[in-house]
Amino acid sequence: MKKGSKINLFDLDRVLEILQVFLTNPFRTFLSGLGVGWGLFMIVVTVGASNGLENGVASEMGGRVKNSMFLWSRMTSMPYKGFKRGRRFEFNNSDTEFLRENATSIKLVAPRNQLGGHRGSNNVTRGTKSGAFNVYGDVPGYIEIDPVKILSGRYLNQGDIDNERKIAVIGKRVLELLYDNDIEPIGSSIQIQGVIFSVVGVYSTYKTGEDAEEDNQSIFIPYTTFGKSFHTNNEVGWYSLLMDENVHADTSAAEVMSLLKQRKSVHPDDKRAMGSWSMASEFEEVESLFAAFRLISFIFGGLALLAGAIGIMNIMLITVRERTKELGIRRAMGATPLTVMRQIMSETIFLTTLSGLIGVSFGVASLEGVNHLLESMGGSGGSFQNPEISLYTVLIALGVMLVMGVIAGILPAVRAIAIRPVEAIRTE
Amino acid sequence: MDWYLREVIILNNIGKSYVTGSQKLQVLKGLTCNIKEGEMVAIMGSSGSGKSTLLNILGLLDSFDSGEYILSGESMAGLNERAAAKFRSKLLGFVFQSFNLIGFKTALENVALPLYYQSIPRKKRNIIALDYLKKVGLEDWASHLPNQMSGGQKQRVAIARALVAKPKVILADEPTGALDSVTSSDVMKLLREINADGITMIIVTHEHDIAALCDRTIHLVDGLIDLS
Numbered sequence: 001m002k003k004g005s006k007i008n009l010f011d012l013d014r015v016l017e018i019l020q021v022f023l024t025n026p027f028r029t030f031l032s033g034l035g036v037g038w039g040l041f042m043i044v045v046t047v048g049a050s051n052g053l054e055n056g057v058a059s060e061m062g063g064r065v066k067n068s069m070f071l072w073s074r075m076t077s078m079p080y081k082g083f084k085r086g087r088r089f090e091f092n093n094s095d096t097e098f099l100r101e102n103a104t105s106i107k108l109v110a111p112r113n114q115l116g117g118h119r120g121s122n123n124v125t126r127g128t129k130s131g132a133f134n135v136y137g138d139v140p141g142y143i144e145i146d147p148v149k150i151l152s153g154r155y156l157n158q159g160d161i162d163n164e165r166k167i168a169v170i171g172k173r174v175l176e177l178l179y180d181n182d183i184e185p186i187g188s189s190i191q192i193q194g195v196i197f198s199v200v201g202v203y204s205t206y207k208t209g210e211d212a213e214e215d216n217q218s219i220f221i222p223y224t225t226f227g228k229s230f231h232t233n234n235e236v237g238w239y240s241l242l243m244d245e246n247v248h249a250d251t252s253a254a255e256v257m258s259l260l261k262q263r264k265s266v267h268p269d270d271k272r273a274m275g276s277w278s279m280a281s282e283f284e285e286v287e288s289l290f291a292a293f294r295l296i297s298f299i300f301g302g303l304a305l306l307a308g309a310i311g312i313m314n315i316m317l318i319t320v321r322e323r324t325k326e327l328g329i330r331r332a333m334g335a336t337p338l339t340v341m342r343q344i345m346s347e348t349i350f351l352t353t354l355s356g357l358i359g360v361s362f363g364v365a366s367l368e369g370v371n372h373l374l375e376s377m378g379g380s381g382g383s384f385q386n387p388e389i390s391l392y393t394v395l396i397a398l399g400v401m402l403v404m405g406v407i408a409g410i411l412p413a414v415r416a417i418a419i420r421p422v423e424a425i426r427t428e
Numbered sequence: 429m430d431w432y433l434r435e436v437i438i439l440n441n442i443g444k445s446y447v448t449g450s451q452k453l454q455v456l457k458g459l460t461c462n463i464k465e466g467e468m469v470a471i472m473g474s475s476g477s478g479k480s481t482l483l484n485i486l487g488l489l490d491s492f493d494s495g496e497y498i499l500s501g502e503s504m505a506g507l508n509e510r511a512a513a514k515f516r517s518k519l520l521g522f523v524f525q526s527f528n529l530i531g532f533k534t535a536l537e538n539v540a541l542p543l544y545y546q547s548i549p550r551k552k553r554n555i556i557a558l559d560y561l562k563k564v565g566l567e568d569w570a571s572h573l574p575n576q577m578s579g580g581q582k583q584r585v586a587i588a589r590a591l592v593a594k595p596k597v598i599l600a601d602e603p604t605g606a607l608d609s610v611t612s613s614d615v616m617k618l619l620r621e622i623n624a625d626g627i628t629m630i631i632v633t634h635e636h637d638i639a640a641l642c643d644r645t646i647h648l649v650d651g652l653i654d655l656s
Contacts, residue, residue, distance in 0.1 A: 339513075
């Protein structure tokens with residue numbers, strides 16, 4: 001090498017030199033690259049598939065906020081402070097105020113009440129049409145816990161609560177069942193158990209699957225109006241809570257429980273007096289499952305990649321032996337050991353990278369194909385949706401592959417420079 | 429100093445032995461000789477006389493154990509592979525009995541190879557290489573692969589390749605060994621022409637009529653120069 005000549009990674013000359021060597025035996029080049037290509041293909045497809053499964057599950061959960069929790073009262077199972085076991089107790093509005101003031105790990109307290117329910121009798125009518133729907137008494141903040149998409153009109157607001165307005169936000173399915181096609185629902189009225197409500201908004205859920213149907217058949221009315229109209233008065237059916245993201249779900253749950261137990265004179269160790277369900281713990285479970293999936297696909301893909309790299313190393317070792325004479329001639333023509341080493345290394349890395357990229361391309365193309373198929377089948381693929389792989393993951397896989405390419409190249413390169421030019425030329 | 433510069437090759441008491449198993453074989457036993465710039469020298473000797481070993485040492489393809497080798501004014505003792513490659517690239521050209529062209533490269537690419545290792549850009553390289561192919565009368569065969577050419581043509585490509593980096597010395601190992609007599613004399617004529625341009629030519633041969641075409645002959649017998 002001349003003084004001052006820099007090492008250029010994308011030296012066209014060297015690339016052409018490498019291509020020429022590979023095209024001398026294209027079938028063998030193809031076979032040796034197959035292993036690495038297959039390894040990366042497997043990684044992309046399995047990671048993509050597990051992401052698809054994850055996306056499917058996430059979509060069934062409908063973007064429900066992760067740090068949400070539901071809490072309800074049951075029956076005490078331990079005697080405490082003069083009360084016998086088996087006592088029933090209810091939450092009320094003063095408990096709501098108490099929680100808002102005292103629970104430090106709770107960002108939002110949403111008391112709820114419900115009317116009707118699954119397979120209930122017809123409770124909502126409009127003219128001659130009627131249906132059985134879930135009717136919820138809610139506060140405006142509830143939309144933060146279980147988001148819905150407002151299709152027209154608006155959601156509940158604080159004025160509705162303060163003035164106990166008789167207004168309702170209805171689900172998409174309610175609209176379909178109670179209204180003829182061309183009728184504008186906003187401003188119209190419906191009767192819920194005989195009480196007249198004015199419709200102010202229509203929504204649809206973000207969820208997919210079975211939950212979605214149920215959700216779209218619901219009606220939201222102001223919490224205060226609910227109490228008055230359906231005589232729940234002061235009582236709270238259950239709580240939906242939005243917790244501080246920085247506090248672990250279990251910790252905030254414990255805080256709320258112990259506050260409420262104290263206030264409702266429930267034994268601190270009574271585990272059955274209140275029920276709770278938190279999205280976070282559900283998510284954690286699902287997420288650890290998917291993390292395991294991903295880990296498995298990386299381990300197996302990585303092993304496939306390793307096998308591929310060993311295959312390439314093997315072929316390169318054979319190639320170097322076969323090319324003893326050629327390498328000797330190159331040495332006689334002025335190639336330094338470094339040049340020869342660089343040539344063999346570049347060939348190995350080039351072959352590894354090219355086959356890897358082809359593997360990735362085929363993998364991504366397969367995922368896109370599946371995506372296309374799912375979409376053409378009607379968009380919603382149930383618990384398998386939008387299989388995808390992040391660029392970041394692909395880059396990591398390619399990085400690992402590059403490192404393997406380098407390692408695979410070392411032994412053949414060392415063999416190549418061990419060839420002395422005179423021996424090389426002697427070989428006939 | 430003038431006399432010193434005119435000696436392009438000075439060999440002083442060169443010793444070389446090979447170890448095979450427990451046996452040590454002394455191939456060169458203190459060989460001394462000088463070759464002047466522009467000379468055309470034949471090296472002759474029966475097989476086992478050490479002539480191939482001598483050529484390999486001269487070509488920096490093999491190391492020597494003892495003595496002194498001065499090539500173009502610089503000592504070649506104890507060179508590492510990298511330095512040897514540099515000197516080969518700068519000072520030496522090779523012509524082999526079996527041509528030693530790279531089979532998957534065209535005539536032009538084969539000729540341009542030494543320039544590739546001197547980091548000369550492709551375009552410039554190909555222009556120079558084509559020029560040398562012209563010199564050996566093969567410009568029309570530039571894009572042919574070696575196996576599409578005759579022995580004589582292959583050897584002329586190899587000679588063009590040896591010349592392309594403008595060496596001081598060309599080392600030819602039995603350059604006509606694989607050729608018929610007509611082609612042999614053509615090749616020798618070519619080598620003679622090149623020598624006339626001032627390039628020192630060292631030809632290893634066992635054919636007396638080839639040696640007769642050179643300025644002088646060095647006879648090797650049993651690892652030493654036969655002065656008789």
